[in-house]
Amino acid sequence: MGQITVEKNIGGIEGLCVITPKVHGDSRGYFMEAYNEADMKEEGIDIRFVQDNQSSSVKGVLRGLHFQKQFPQTKLVRVIKGTVFDVAVDLRKGSKTFGKWAGVELSEENKKQMLIPRGFAHGFLVLSDIAEFCYKCDDFYHPDDEGGMAWNDPDIGITWPRLTGEYKGSPSAEGYFVDDIPLNLSDKDQKWSGIKSYGGNE
Numbered sequence: 001m002g003q004i005t006v007e008k009n010i011g012g013i014e015g016l017c018v019i020t021p022k023v024h025g026d027s028r029g030y031f032m033e034a035y036n037e038a039d040m041k042e043e044g045i046d047i048r049f050v051q052d053n054q055s056s057s058v059k060g061v062l063r064g065l066h067f068q069k070q071f072p073q074t075k076l077v078r079v080i081k082g083t084v085f086d087v088a089v090d091l092r093k094g095s096k097t098f099g100k101w102a103g104v105e106l107s108e109e110n111k112k113q114m115l116i117p118r119g120f121a122h123g124f125l126v127l128s129d130i131a132e133f134c135y136k137c138d139d140f141y142h143p144d145d146e147g148g149m150a151w152n153d154p155d156i157g158i159t160w161p162r163l164t165g166e167y168k169g170s171p172s173a174e175g176y177f178v179d180d181i182p183l184n185l186s187d188k189d190q191k192w193s194g195i196k197s198y199g200g201n202e
Contacts, residue, residue, distance in 0.1 A: 003033045006021030006043045012024065013090050015171075017045070017115040018104055019076075031182075032111065034078070035136070047074050049136040057084075057126045057133065060181040062151055062160070064123015064189065065089060069147045072118035080096040082131030085106040085161050089149075091198065092119035101158050101197055116189040123151055125160050125178065150178075151185070153194040 003022045010016040021032045023057030034038070040047070057063065064087065077086060105127075106112050116122055150171035151158070162189065163183065165199040172190050176183035 002039065002042075003036055004043065006045070010104065011100065013097045014086070014095070014100050016088055016090075016102055016116040016120070017116075019113040019115060021111055022171050023111060031053040032061045035076070047076075047138050049074075049076065050135065051136050051140055053137065053138045053141075054132065054134045057131050057182075058177040058184070059126050059129050059131075061184045062123065062189070063128045063186075064148070065117075065151050065192070066123065066146060066148050067091060067121040068142065068145045071139050071142045073141075074118050075122060075135045076113055076198055077106065077116065077124075077133065077135040078111070079106040079108055079120075079132055081108050082114075082126065082128030082133045083109075084126050084128075084131050084133060086114050086124045086159055087122065088114065088116045089121040089156055089158075089195075090119070091121055091195075093105045094128075095119075099156060101156055103158065105161075121149055125163065127178065128199040129161060147198075148189065148192040149198060150192045150194050151189060155195050 005020045007018045023030050023032045028064055056092055084106050085103055086106050089096045089101045092101055104114055152167055154167060162178050171192055173183040173185040
């Protein structure tokens, strides 16, 4: 017990947490508990996760902003290789912080995790040469249920680190760079609309 430190309500957004595990290291390397249900419950986080996902992305890739429409998921995200800037946007209908975002750097060095409750859009930008990103979900993936919104929507106003470029009225990656590498988005992520077109989660 007591193997994690939890920072709650990140950026003033209720339910959004950063979790830092206790790392036990010596000259051989390190050991940590990446997830402990009892520790989470002790911190007031009682969630049953049912699926683990993992992705690999190269520098300059931005994935997001994504959410599930009818089957929202709580996600516990972390990076096991490299560094990303991870972002959550509050889309909960009636929330005092609807439309507000918070971001945190997740890396293999800091070993931090972000707990993103149901009703948020999520995305991340890869800052290292390569990043391996892992996350737990409390519901199964439904392939026809994905929604999204523009990663650069000025009404949300996310400040993506090390990203340069000028907003030209669309979520196109054209003209954007991470350091000197062109921003890399999927075709789908260059077509989402802004938050004004979104009604919110029930």
